Amino acid sequence: xxxxxxxxxxxxxxxxxxxxxxxxxxxxxxxxxxxxxxxxxxxxxxxxxxxxxxxxxxxxxxxxxxxxxxxxxxxxxxxxxxxxxxxxxxxxxxxxxxxxxxxxxxxxxxxxxxxxxxxxxxxxxxxxxxxxxxxxxxxxxxxxxxxxxxxxxxxxxxxxxxxxxxxxxxxxxxxxxxxxxxxxxxxxxxxxxxxxxxxxxxxxxxxxxxxxxxxxxxxxxxxxxxxxxxxxxxxxxxxxxxxxxxxxxxxxxxxxxxxxxxxxxxxxxxxxxxxxxxxxxxxxxxxxxxxxxxxxxxxxxxxxxxxxxxxxxxxxxxxxxxxxxxxxxxxxxxxxxxxxxxxxxxxxxxxxxxxxxxxxxxxxxxxxxxxxxxxxxxxxxxxxxxxxxxxxxxxxxx
Ligand code: TRP
Ligand code: SF4
Numbered sequence: 406x407x408x409x410x411x412x413x414x415x416x417x418x419x420x421x422x423x424x425x426x427x428x429x430x431x432x433x434x435x436x437x438x439x440x441x442x443x444x445x446x447x448x449x450x451x452x453x454x455x456x457x458x459x460x461x462x463x464x465x466x467x468x469x470x471x472x473x474x475x476x477x478x479x480x481x482x483x484x485x486x487x488x489x490x491x492x493x494x495x496x497x498x499x500x501x502x503x504x505x506x507x508x509x510x511x512x513x514x515x516x517x518x519x520x521x522x523x524x525x526x527x528x529x530x531x532x533x534x535x536x537x538x539x540x541x542x543x544x545x546x547x548x549x550x551x552x553x554x555x556x557x558x559x560x561x562x563x564x565x566x567x568x569x570x571x572x573x574x575x576x577x578x579x580x581x582x583x584x585x586x587x588x589x590x591x592x593x594x595x596x597x598x599x600x601x602x603x604x605x606x607x608x609x610x611x612x613x614x615x616x617x618x619x620x621x622x623x624x625x626x627x628x629x630x631x632x633x634x635x636x637x638x639x640x641x642x643x644x645x646x647x648x649x650x651x652x653x654x655x656x657x658x659x660x661x662x663x664x665x666x667x668x669x670x671x672x673x674x675x676x677x678x679x680x681x682x683x684x685x686x687x688x689x690x691x692x693x694x695x696x697x698x699x700x701x702x703x704x705x706x707x708x709x710x711x712x713x714x715x716x717x718x719x720x721x722x723x724x725x726x727x728x729x730x731x732x733x734x735x736x737x738x739x740x741x742x743x744x745x746x747x748x749x750x751x752x753x754x755x756x757x758x759x760x761x762x763x764x765x766x767x768x769x770x771x772x773x774x775x776x777x778x779x780x781x782x783x784x785x786x787x788x789x790x791x792x793x794x795x796x797x798x799x800x801x802x803x
Pocket of ligand 1: 412413414415416447450539540543544552553554558
């Protein structure tokens with residue numbers, strides 16, 4: 406697997422807001438410097454809940470990608486692509502569906518939650534039940550090691566791991582695995598005997614040091630191809646070959662961005678500030694925010710911890726500003742509009758470079774199309790290789 410590889414995605418179902426930025430995208434931008442990143446427009450996933458109004462999906466794709474680029478996602482460093490343009494996602498989804506028990510999907514907590522939350526829609530579809538399995542295919546088709554997501558997505562990552570484990574268990578042993586493994590040991594040469602001895606010491610006596618040494622022999626051996634090397638890593642522990650590696654979730658530290666009313670920022674609550682929101686609107690929205698209900702008059706003292714504006718100070722303000730708020734609020738020394746101004750300034754300041762970065766893409770939409778076409782091709786190249794392994798393992802290698 407590629408421990409250094411990252412896959413993450415977002416559904417194109419309308420404009421993005423600061424919750425997306427602080428919850429996920431900021432994390433992506435940082436990870437690009439240290440990891441090989443794949444960022445995906447999850448349009449198939451959008452269809453699972455938006456099949457009744459598909460127009461919004463196409464419209465949202467470019468806007469969403471521009472928001473990513475405006476945030477600092479760098480298409481030179483990262484692969485930015487569209488899920489449905491890489492057919493291997495759908496193909497792996499189908500392959501995995503052959504071995505995924507229905508009960509695993511039915512017990513994913515988001516399944517019932519979303520059905521209830523979106524009760525105005527009929528979500529008793531095959532596609533909606535398969536949502537997390539499609540997500541598993543998204544991740545596994547790149548053999549990604551890490552998946553940056555919000556807290557709510559953790560059960561999907563767990564399902565992905567379970568499906569990978571089951572797949573490897575069922576298909577990770579080629580019919581002549583034992584024979585191939587023994588032939589591969591011969592290729593190691595002189596150290597092959599040591600390798601056999603160390604393997605026995607590990608499997609029979611649980612000697613962890615022996616396992617370590619045997620792995621060193623594999624690492625040092627010049628004559629092994631990638632397939633043989635992997636085979637022997639599996640054989641060493643009496644396991645099969647790892648075809649689909651198990652990934653881990655990577656959560657953002659501050660994943661709950663407060664909205665204008667103190668609840669989590671979310672489109673369905675109507676409490677958002679969008680990315681690239683006009684400065685006048687930012688100002689208007691924040692000036693209109695409710696505050697500590699006890700501060701009816703300017704002369705009434707307030708309590709920051711009971712005020713949604715304070716939560717935004719927690720995200721945006723430095724220590725000094727926060728001290729100023731606490732002192733001024735509790736003594737009625739400042740008014741609420743005074744208190745809101747530094748937040749307004751901070752949001753506008755944060756969005757300024759986003760407007761600047763977005764400019765060239767808005768002026769020339771072809772640039773976005775080119776970035777995606779390039780990303781789609783890069784993604785497909787990796788996905789195709791995984792599918793070759795998967796097909797072979799599942800007996801479809803003809
Ligand atoms: N389900 C994710 C969400 O709603 C979007 C998504 C689709 C995704 N495929 C993914 C996220 C793969 C991470 C990895 O946010
Ligand atoms: Fe809220 Fe600030 Fe007004 Fe206090 S002064 S109630 S923290 S907006």
